[in-house]
Amino acid sequence: MSKDNIVIREIGPNDNSGIEQVIRACFHEFNIPLEGTAYTDPETKQIFQAYQNTNDVYFVIEADGEILGGVGLKPLAGFETTVCEIQKMYFSSKIRGKGYGKLLFSKCLEAAKSLGYKQCYIESSTQLKAAIHIYETHGFKHLDKALGDTGHFSCGVWMLKDL
Numbered sequence: 001m002s003k004d005n006i007v008i009r010e011i012g013p014n015d016n017s018g019i020e021q022v023i024r025a026c027f028h029e030f031n032i033p034l035e036g037t038a039y040t041d042p043e044t045k046q047i048f049q050a051y052q053n054t055n056d057v058y059f060v061i062e063a064d065g066e067i068l069g070g071v072g073l074k075p076l077a078g079f080e081t082t083v084c085e086i087q088k089m090y091f092s093s094k095i096r097g098k099g100y101g102k103l104l105f106s107k108c109l110e111a112a113k114s115l116g117y118k119q120c121y122i123e124s125s126t127q128l129k130a131a132i133h134i135y136e137t138h139g140f141k142h143l144d145k146a147l148g149d150t151g152h153f154s155c156g157v158w159m160l161k162d163l
Contacts, residue, residue: 006095008104011048011058011070018067019047019060019088026090030127038088047072047088055080057111058088061100068092069100071108076121076148083160084117085148089131096130105134113163120163121147123155135159 011019023044027034034040043050051058051072058072069091076085086108091101112120122135123146140159147158 005063006061006100007063008059008061008107011051011060011072013048015060015067016046016048018062019070019090020044022067022069022092023088023090025092029093030125032125032127038090044088050074055115056084057108057115059104059107059111061091061095061104063095068095069104071104073108073112073115073117073120078148079119079121082118083121083147084112084115084119085121085123086112101131102134105138109138109163117163120161122157122159124157124159126156132157132159
């Protein structure tokens with residue numbers, strides 16, 4: 001896999017299975033609780049369909065037709081008009097540590113601004129230290145409790161950033 005083969009694009013209707021496999025593999029690799037997380041979230045099986053509104057987007061990264069990761073954003077439940085939530089940011093071990101996560105995350109933040117959101121919220125698990133570091137370096141601040149009603153009760157890290 002070379003940089004020339006890497007494509008970042010919006011999710012398509014044939015990408016559901018590929019991104020679902022990446023997401024589920026990360027849960028087992030990092031020993032993240034399955035209940036109360038994206039693992040059991042019904043959207044994980046049909047991410048393309050879940051991100052088809054005018055105020056949300058999901059990006060995937062692929063190489064040679066293989067989905068290697070993704071990240072999306074949509075309105076945070078309870079704060080729909082001004083706060084978005086960055087969701088389901090997971091990457092295959094094949095591309096971790098090569099800067100693609102930061103690149104895709106930055107693209108997601110740009111999309112949040114262009115969609116008119118004022119703040120961006122993230123929930124994560126303490127096991128995902130590299131992801132949390134990316135959030136911190138992009139100016140996200142830790143919160144003492146969750147915002148909104150995501151249904152992801154097993155996430156123990158909550159962060160917010162003004163856009």
